[in-house]
Amino acid sequence: MGYPDKLLGSDEQVVRHLHPHWLTVFWPVVFFLLVVGGASFGAALVDSGSDNAGLFRLLILGAAVLLLIALVLVPLVRWRTTHYVITTHRLLFREGILARKGRDIGLSRITDVSYSQSVWERVIQSGTITIESAGDSGATVLKQIPDSDGIQQLINHMIEEDADRRGRENAGYLRGEGQGAPRS
Missing domain, CATH: 1.10.287 (Helix Hairpins)
Structure with missing residues (x-):
C-alpha cells in the first residue's frame, strides 16, 4: 500500500515507505x-x-x-500506523493510533545522518538512525529501522539528488525559465 498522494507535492514521489522492523x-x-x-x-x-x-x-x-x-x-x-517515508524532497514521520504526531524534514535541511547497530541488530538487519537537521528541534532518532545502514545511504543519496535538483532549478530560474522570473 503506497503512502497517500494527498500528502505529497506535485513533483514529489515516494522513494521508500517503511514501518519499524518486523521483529x-x-x-x-x-x-x-x-x-x-x-x-x-x-x-x-x-x-x-x-x-x-x-x-x-x-x-x-x-x-x-x-x-x-x-x-x-x-x-x-x-x-502498522508508524510510517517512515522518504520522498524526493523530504522525510516524513507519522505515528499514533488515535492521537497522531508527525514531522517532516526537508532534505535540504538535513545536516547529518548516522546509524548504529548492536550485535543483535546486525544479525536481524535493523538499527537506529539519527538525523540532525538545521533548526531548533534537535536530532530525530528513529529506532528499529529495517536495513538501517542501507536507509542511511539512501537518505544521503537523496540529499545529494535534492541538492542537484535545486541547483538545476535555480540555474533555470536565473536564465529566466522559472515561474515568476522576469521576462525580457
Whole structure:
C-alpha cells in the first residue's frame, strides 16, 4: 500500500515507505499464543459440573480478551500506523493510533545522518538512525529501522539528488525559465 498522494507535492514521489522492523511484532505474537493457550487451558480446567462453570469460563474469556487488546492488538496497530517515508524532497514521520504526531524534514535541511547497530541488530538487519537537521528541534532518532545502514545511504543519496535538483532549478530560474522570473 503506497503512502497517500494527498500528502505529497506535485513533483514529489515516494522513494521508500517503511514501518519499524518486523521483529517489533515478535512479542505481541508470542503473547497472543500464550494468552490463547492459557485461556484455553484455564477454560478446560473449569469443572463442567459446577453451577458457576459458565460464569468462570466467561471471566476467563473476558480476561483473555482484555490481555489480547493490551498486549497484542495495540502494539500491532501501533506498528502498522508508524510510517517512515522518504520522498524526493523530504522525510516524513507519522505515528499514533488515535492521537497522531508527525514531522517532516526537508532534505535540504538535513545536516547529518548516522546509524548504529548492536550485535543483535546486525544479525536481524535493523538499527537506529539519527538525523540532525538545521533548526531548533534537535536530532530525530528513529529506532528499529529495517536495513538501517542501507536507509542511511539512501537518505544521503537523496540529499545529494535534492541538492542537484535545486541547483538545476535555480540555474533555470536565473536564465529566466522559472515561474515568476522576469521576462525580457
